[in-house]
Amino acid sequence: QKEVEQDPGPLSVPEGAIVSLNCTYSNSAFQYFMWYRQYSRKGPELLMYTYSSGNKEDGRFTAQVDKSSKYISLFIRDSQPSDSATYLCAMNDNAGNNRKLIWGLGTSLAVNP
Amino acid sequence: EPEVTQTPSHQVTQMGQEVILRCVPISNHLYFYWYRQILGQKVEFLVSFYNNEISEKSEIFDDQFSVERPDGSNFTLKIRSTKLEDSAMYFCASRDPGTGTNIQYFGAGTRLSVL
Numbered sequence: 001q002k003e004v005e006q007d008p009g010p011l012s013v014p015e016g017a018i019v020s021l022n023c024t025y026s027n028s029a030f031q032y033f034m035w036y037r038q039y040s041r042k043g044p045e046l047l048m049y050t051y052s053s054g055n056k057e058d059g060r061f062t063a064q065v066d067k068s069s070k071y072i073s074l075f076i077r078d079s080q081p082s083d084s085a086t087y088l089c090a091m092n093d094n095a096g097n098n099r100k101l102i103w104g105l106g107t108s109l110a111v112n113p
Numbered sequence: 114e115p116e117v118t119q120t121p122s123h124q125v126t127q128m129g130q131e132v133i134l135r136c137v138p139i140s141n142h143l144y145f146y147w148y149r150q151i152l153g154q155k156v157e158f159l160v161s162f163y164n165n166e167i168s169e170k171s172e173i174f175d176d177q178f179s180v181e182r183p184d185g186s187n188f189t190l191k192i193r194s195t196k197l198e199d200s201a202m203y204f205c206a207s208r209d210p211g212t213g214t215n216i217q218y219f220g221a222g223t224r225l226s227v228l
Contacts, residue, residue, distance in 0.1 A: 004155075034215075034216070036219075041224065042221055042222065043119075043219040043220050043221040043222045044156070044204070044219045046216060046217075046218065046219075049214060051214075088156065090156070092215055098144070098161040098168050098169040099161075099208065100161055100171075101148075101158065101215075101217060102158075103156040103157075105154070106155075
């Protein structure tokens with residue numbers, strides 16, 4: 001089983017829609033969960049960071065972690081055309097100091113005006 | 114706002130040539146990373162660097178790869194003899210362990226094209 005799975009999409013929604021993006025993972029040791037946004041041919045930009053289980057909200061973005069199901073989500077409310085990008089989930093565990101990130105494939109999102 | 118900078122943005126090279134990709138991490142960060150992303154594939158960890166030595170490397174990071182921190186600001190990735198399959202986006206990242214988080218900040222990347 002792959003460590004992190006993410007549906008690549010593409011996902012196309014009208015402006016103002018609520019977007020739900022998800023990842024599943026297999027390694028129960030993962031404790032740190034991140035969502036990055038990546039525009040075409042650019043570097044990943046951190047959107048949300050969550051430790052362990054629970055919800056975290058920042059403006060129009062909400063990140064959820066359900067460790068019992070090994071499932072994480074990112075919700076975008078009132079989506080805007082500027083949200084069109086690829087959204088990558090990334091995660092790591094607490095072992096050692098290196099904290100290399102394990103990535104999903106990324107979901108391509110298009111928000112249509 | 115501090116940021117990770119990478120140069121060049123695009124590097125074109127012939128197969129078998131050596132390339133050096135450069136990164137300037139955020140100044141107070143202590144952990145440095147290289148990742149790569151082949152077109153259409155996942156971002157993959159290559160190597161992490163701390164206290165002037167490699168702290169972890171992946172299976173991808175074989176003898177043709179090396180990293181160096183030649184001075185107090187730059188962090189470089191050298192590929193000794195490039196292959197066609199080395200064509201990818203290469204991302205540098207840095208982390209401040211003092212924050213208690215695992216947040217890594219990424220540069221804009223270098224697109225390496227091996228012909």
